[in-house]
Amino acid sequence: MNVDLFDLERFVKVQDTYDSYDTALQEIKNGRKESHWMWYVFPQIHGLGHSSMSQRYSIKSLLEAKAFLEDETLGKRLYDAMEALPVFGDAEDIFGALDAMKLRSCLTLFDLVSPGDIFSDFLGNYFNKERCQKSLKIVASELSYYKEDDAFRRNGIHEPARAFFESGTYESNQIEYKQSIGTLWDLLGRGETMRKLLSRYFWTKDFSVYRVSGVKHTILFYMRSFFQKIVDNVHDDSLYKEMNGIYCQYEFAKDDSVFLIADAIDEFMQAHCDDKNIKPVLDMLIKDSLCSQ
Structure with a gap:
């Protein structure tokens, strides 16, 4: 069992509200996002979005992203959501243009935390290995310190x-x-x-x-x-x-x-x-x- 150092419980609560996560997972399996859950199912690094939802459910650091991935509930749910995606698909067809960009930002973030994992595979399959440059710029200093x-x-x-x-x-x-x-x-x-x-x-x-x-x-x-x-x-x-x-x-x-x-x-x-x-x-x-x- 891990200690929640980053208020990750906020993600669990919103995912459990009105079965939001289950709805998201079903929409992913159906191949078309129809409701609003992108912020807390595929979170991005803080600094990309400006809405209240994107601010609250952004990841503030690489260390928080690591804790998110290691959390028993959130890590499993993120992997399950990734595995529900078609291996070879079109992100814009599934998510729409704006949320496809959010997906790429999410994949970029978690690929830095867990390189060579499923996130890298989908960056290749969906985005021709093109990472979100804004995300990379935001975390550059922290990543350099860890390396x-x-x-x-x-x-x-x-x-x-x-x-x-x-x-x-x-x-x-x-x-x-x-x-x-x-x-x-x-x-x-x-x-x-x-x-x-x-x-x-x-x-x-x-x-x-x-x-x-x-x-x-x-x-x-x-x-x-x-x-x-x-x-x-x-x-x-x-x-x-x-x-x-x-x-x-x-x-x-x-x-x-x-x-x-x-x-x-x-x-x-x-x-x-x-x-x-x-x-x-x-x-x-x-x-x-x-x-x-």
């Missing part, structure tokens, strides 16, 4: 990312807490963000309850350790109240809040990165960093 070496390797760290994001694993047990804490804050000080580090990590893993829960507790530990270090060394009541408010907000949060916690860390770092009182605390932490050692 390059991760931040750990780029900074000379030989331990895998799992050693820093999941406690109690064989990999994490090979390094000391002070090294993992120092390394993470060192990376943040070098321009990385916790959201990007987590996104890169989940891109290579799954969204299982066990994994996401472990990651959430680990980054909460990093947050608590960092804030405690500041409290011990910086006597600023307003800063203490700010940090305490942030930590209390997420201390007992659900597992699906993992990216919200990452964003809170990033926002705090951005707001205080030039604070003359906090820089010495960061220096104390990163002295144990494994970066470039």
